[in-house]
Amino acid sequence: xxxxxxxxxxxxxxxxxxxxxxxxxxxxxxxxxxxxxxxxxxxxxxxxxxxxxxxxxxxxxxxxxxxxxxxxxxxxxxxxxxxxxxxxxxxxxxxxxxxxxxxxxxxxxxxxxxxxxxxxxxxxxxxxxxxxxxxxxxxxxxxxxxxxxxxxxxxxxxxxxxxxxxxxxxxxxxxxxxxxxxxxxxxxxxxxxxxxxxxxxxxxxxxxxxxxxxxxxxxxxxxxxxxxxxxxxxxxxxxxxxxx
Amino acid sequence: xxxxxxxxxxxxxxxxxxxxxxxxxxxxxxxxxxxxxxxxxxxxxxxxxxxxxxxxxxxxxxxxxxxxxxxxxxxxxxxxxxxxxxxxxxxxxxxxxxxxxxxxxxxxxxxxxxxxxxxxxxxxxxxxxxxxxxxxxxxxxxxxxxxxxxxxxxxxxxxxxxxxxxxxxxxxxxxxxxxxxxxxxxxxxxxxxxxxxxxxxxxxxxxxxxxxxxxxxxxxxxxxxxxxxxxxxxxxxxxxxxxxxxxxxxxxxxxxxxxxxxxxxxxxxxxxxxxxxxxxxxxxxxxxxxxxxxxxxxxxxxxxxxxxxxxxxxxxxxxxxxxxxxxxxxxxxxxxxxxxxxxxx
Numbered sequence: 001x002x003x004x005x006x007x008x009x010x011x012x013x014x015x016x017x018x019x020x021x022x023x024x025x026x027x028x029x030x031x032x033x034x035x036x037x038x039x040x041x042x043x044x045x046x047x048x049x050x051x052x053x054x055x056x057x058x059x060x061x062x063x064x065x066x067x068x069x070x071x072x073x074x075x076x077x078x079x080x081x082x083x084x085x086x087x088x089x090x091x092x093x094x095x096x097x098x099x100x101x102x103x104x105x106x107x108x109x110x111x112x113x114x115x116x117x118x119x120x121x122x123x124x125x126x127x128x129x130x131x132x133x134x135x136x137x138x139x140x141x142x143x144x145x146x147x148x149x150x151x152x153x154x155x156x157x158x159x160x161x162x163x164x165x166x167x168x169x170x171x172x173x174x175x176x177x178x179x180x181x182x183x184x185x186x187x188x189x190x191x192x193x194x195x196x197x198x199x200x201x202x203x204x205x206x207x208x209x210x211x212x213x214x215x216x217x218x219x220x221x222x223x224x225x226x227x228x229x230x231x232x233x234x235x236x237x238x239x240x241x242x243x244x
Numbered sequence: 245x246x247x248x249x250x251x252x253x254x255x256x257x258x259x260x261x262x263x264x265x266x267x268x269x270x271x272x273x274x275x276x277x278x279x280x281x282x283x284x285x286x287x288x289x290x291x292x293x294x295x296x297x298x299x300x301x302x303x304x305x306x307x308x309x310x311x312x313x314x315x316x317x318x319x320x321x322x323x324x325x326x327x328x329x330x331x332x333x334x335x336x337x338x339x340x341x342x343x344x345x346x347x348x349x350x351x352x353x354x355x356x357x358x359x360x361x362x363x364x365x366x367x368x369x370x371x372x373x374x375x376x377x378x379x380x381x382x383x384x385x386x387x388x389x390x391x392x393x394x395x396x397x398x399x400x401x402x403x404x405x406x407x408x409x410x411x412x413x414x415x416x417x418x419x420x421x422x423x424x425x426x427x428x429x430x431x432x433x434x435x436x437x438x439x440x441x442x443x444x445x446x447x448x449x450x451x452x453x454x455x456x457x458x459x460x461x462x463x464x465x466x467x468x469x470x471x472x473x474x475x476x477x478x479x480x481x482x483x484x485x486x487x488x489x490x491x492x493x494x495x496x497x498x499x500x501x502x503x504x505x506x507x508x509x510x511x512x513x514x515x516x517x518x519x520x521x522x523x524x525x526x527x528x529x530x531x532x533x534x535x536x537x538x539x540x541x542x543x544x545x546x547x548x549x550x551x552x553x554x555x556x557x558x559x560x561x562x563x564x565x566x567x568x569x570x571x572x573x574x575x576x577x578x579x580x581x582x583x584x585x586x587x588x589x
Contacts, residue, residue, distance in 0.1 A: 093471075
């Protein structure tokens with residue numbers, strides 16, 4: 001019998017395998033040999049201070065900032081060299097740091113954009129509306145008029161209707177009021193029950209509560225990794241890399 | 245104070261302003277000016293629509309848009325001149341016009357798509373000035389190519405192509421009485437075609453999946469790409485669409501004596517199109533419609549005034565359009581519906 005993921009009982013198969021990638025912005029060397037893996041059904045937290053390369057790692061996986069060397073394999077397929085929309089079509093969804101919803105489109109249109117060609121639109125939308133009923137109530141509303149928390153739910157909903165097997169979620173609690181963060185945590189938990197997730201999050205209690213495993217980045221390198229259950233938010237092992 | 249007011253009133257009476265105002269507010273004059281204004285608006289909107297779609301998504305200010313309109317006018321003229329004979333009836337001419345429109349749309353869309361793929365695509369990662377210089381260069385090349393071809397066939401490139409103008413159906417070339425006012429058939433046709441074009445573009449943008457992709461890509465093309473949209477292909481389609489719409493506008497202008505098919509049409513069409521999209525807000529289709537209405541109605545009003553009151557200053561209506569532009573840039577530089585930044589990749 002194949003080993004299974006502890007939380008969900010899914011088989012432990014590396015869905016995403018990032019191997020020794022080096023990424024740059026112009027001449028600035030951002031990622032210096034980052035390697036990590038995410039198994040199917042897992043939530044993996046990617047943590048670290050501002051500017052250490054967390055967002056760049058997600059952008060490199062999506063080929064928005066293609067690595068100059070190294071390998072990114074998704075479900076056995078090499079992503080380096082593909083265009084971003086091809087990566088997305090393979091089932092990799094992105095919920096970016098500043099949400100980047102289409103503010104002039106309605107809530108429903110934002111979700112429709114994400115529905116893959118050939119999929120049943122009504123079925124796809126119902127997944128998001130069942131997970132986040134508030135989106136159903138506001139479906140005709142311009143997305144730019146939603147509150148920050150609702151926009152985050154819309155961004156997560158966009159990831160759900162995209163029929164993605166892997167979601168790359170970047171700082172979902174950033175900039176939100178504490179009471180809204182609790183709602184977003186619930187939304188993330190609901191989303192995580194549907195899909196595999198690589199989560200960038202500086203809110204340690206939130207990240208560790210959701211994650212099965214974690215990686216810590218510092219200066220463009222992975223400096224620590226382990227089981228989320230084995231550490232706490234107050235753990236010096238994490239604090240030394242995450243405190244300003 | 246009284247002296248100043250008296251002097252101002254005397255000046256207004258002397259210049260015929262008061263008499264002009266009394267005549268202008270007569271219902272038949274007002275309606276006639278509005279109809280002419282709407283016809284001008286329809287033309288401006290049709291010319292500017294492609295420009296704004298392209299800028300909205302690609303962030304490219306296409307200086308070749310006027311040249312594409314001019315080529316559309318000539319190609320439309322070619323179809324009409326080749327197919328219309330002296331015995332062709334007015335309804336058959338109208339039907340052939342729509343055939344010409346479809347042919348021109350297809351050809352211009354193919355040309356536009358090719359220009360985007362071959363010339364503009366390699367420059368997306370560069371500063372906007374490169375795209376401006378490129379499309380300006382394309383304009384010069386297209387204009388000179390058309391000039392060579394037109395002269396080869398014995399036509400005068402500066403003058404309107406009379407043979408093409410002559411293919412207009414008689415009911416569009418004559419004036420019709422609508423109650424107390426008299427309106428040229430072509431003006432009504434231009435309004436109708438403008439409404440149909442706006443409705444078609446609006447319907448495409450708001451009721452089709454591709455239209456949704458375009459609107460999403462116009463806001464944030466990187467995010468759209470990350471959601472699985474092949475933004476590069478959407479760019480090509482939109483550039484082709486914009487060029488095709490420019491061709492449709494050109495085909496219509498080929499019948500209008502004020503414009504006509506000629507090489508200078510490239511610049512003549514480009515300038516008001518820029519004014520319209522800047523007033524409405526660069527890259528917003530709704531803004532282009534409203535901007536086109538404003539410019540068309542102001543143009544018709546000032547044209548009436550300077551033709552009926554200040555007879556010797558007939559060039560002033562064009563100045564009025566640019567005065568609106570100056571006011572718009574001072575009061576609301578991003579345009580009526582514009583946002584600070586649009587397009588981008």
